[in-house]
Amino acid sequence: MSIRVRNITRRFGSFTALNDISLDIADGELVALLGPSGSGKTTLLRIIAGLDVPDLGTVELAGEDATGRPPQTRGVGFVFQHYALFRHMTVRDNIAFPLSVKPRHERPTKAAQHERAMELLRLVQLEGYAGRRPHQLSGGQRQRVALARALAVEPKVLLLDEPFGALDAQVRKELRRWLRRLHDEVHVTSVFVTHDQEEAMEVADRVVVFNQGRIEQVGTPEEVYQRPASPFVHRFLGDANEFKAHRDATSSWVRPHDVRIARYQVDGSVPATVRWVKAVGPVVRVELSRGPDHGPVEAEIPYERQADLRLVAGDKVFVGFDSVRAFSYDGGAGI
């Protein structure tokens, strides 16, 4: 089911959570809403689900206006950040809940409900846990139960609010790959909220970058990373060096891995002094100084390169920049 959001504004008192947002999501897409906390992404998700109501604007589901429709009738599965499993029910009853509350003439028999619950438990690889209570499961297992429960209604849209936010790093990585595979199997239109750029880039077909209640950029993971539309997107999707040019009111941005370090001067490179060097796994982080008139430069070079260069603090070197993006100060488009 396609989702069409038109000119949505939502205020909480004097705080504007969403400011005139419009967004189109095609049928079967997997989209990430990415942004820092408080940027409005969760509010938009809740408005699509019908758990919150916009002050202005409309939400269309499958081409029909759904702005005033209650959440029960939207055909939406919602997965909460803290799972929101029913704590007094077993895992199986949790998953069967959406089936058991259907109107009498559509409601499957108890046996059919249980069978469907077991089917979904197999899908999320938790067959042996049907009789457990939520508090007897780990965080990752609970999140998978929550997902199975949301899928039990056969939703036309799956909405996930920071689905892996409360999990530790290892489980997170496993679960997001699993979510990607699941989406490739089930093909339900899915929108998930995250503040982790790596998660958004790895899982989503398209990324929507939020900042202060507005959409900064919409694009494929490659587009938003390689061609950021604003300094904010550039900064948010990875580390960046900023060089201000006061004369023409622009700022230039370079990612640390686009900084080249050499012992000898080549075309366009400038002299710098190494401040410190630190090996972090396969890469080596280097901070350099270009003198008192310039800010520090952060560089990231492969470990093999450091093996050749053998940089130590105090070395005089030359730095060059591979890919520079410039923005005018008013936040406008790149040059």
Next chain:
Amino acid sequence: MSAAPPNGSPLHAPPPPRPGLTEPAWVRWLLIGIVVSFLGCFLLLPLAVVFVSAFAKGFDAYVAALSDPIAWSAIRLTLLAAGVSVVLNTLFGVAAAWAVTRFRFVGKSLLISLIDLPFAVSPVISGLIFVLLFGAQGWAQGKPVGALWPIAWWALVLIGVGLIARGAVGLPDYRLAAPRRRCSWARIAIGFASIGVALAADRFIQPWLAGDNDLAVIFAWPGIVLATVFVTFPFVARELIPVMQSVGQEEEQAALSLGASGWTTFWRVTMPNVKWGLLYGIILCNARAMGEFGAVSVVSGHIRGQTNTMPLHIEILFNEYQFAAAFAVASILALLALVTLALKTFIESRIAAIDAANARDELATE
């Protein structure tokens, strides 16, 4: 990933106390001794005395005191007042807790303070309020239903008009592929019925009431029930509000997004999560309703066999030097207190177990 101990494993034994971190043995024993002897003198001894005195004139006298028709009528009236209080205050408590924890509205903090009003004022004043409202010299001049009738009349008429209007405009039917408004004949019919009842009652019942057939409140059972309801209404709401706050709304929102109606969500998601808190409030409410003396005493009129509750009956027997009979009735109230205490302890242990499970939840989430 999970720091929670496996189910059923014994808790870690506390390390042995170190010298310097705890008091010497003689201080501990002295403190324990003081507490135990204090409890013995002021709680256990009086309780024992109640039962001993109740049987002072033998078992037959005990049975006779309880099977006296006047005592029976007091027991029945107490049960009635307590029963009505528990039912009404449970409904009110759930509604109030729901409103306070789930909605934002103007005057919410005022409502929370008002809920505590019966705790703040003396029970005697609570009783006097009803005498001033419904007494022969009071606001309603002894005709409470007649005095309240215009309010009920307007309520019925307005509800009727509202139902007819909403029924005629209709509600969008979201189960249809393209939602459209459908006029509701059922609503219109109920609306007309409501107005009909108002008009008919005004025509027939109101004149009959005016002819000295109005309900007596003061010095009659309705006054006793009213006073008891008033005095006990904070208990359920007070217990429920913090429980509902700590449970939060996420599970309810999950249920709504999964297709459950508000009503289903309430019964299948909210209720199971707050049931122990609710039961706790109901038990406290019941205990207070059965034991209430002050407010009931003011509105009762002490008519034997008609408007005496158990506490009032005990006082009368005591004043008439019928000590064994007084203590016999008192022993029933004391027994009730013990049952309440046992239930309360059981529920508290259940709540503690649930809290522990939730704490494990938190640990596993981190």
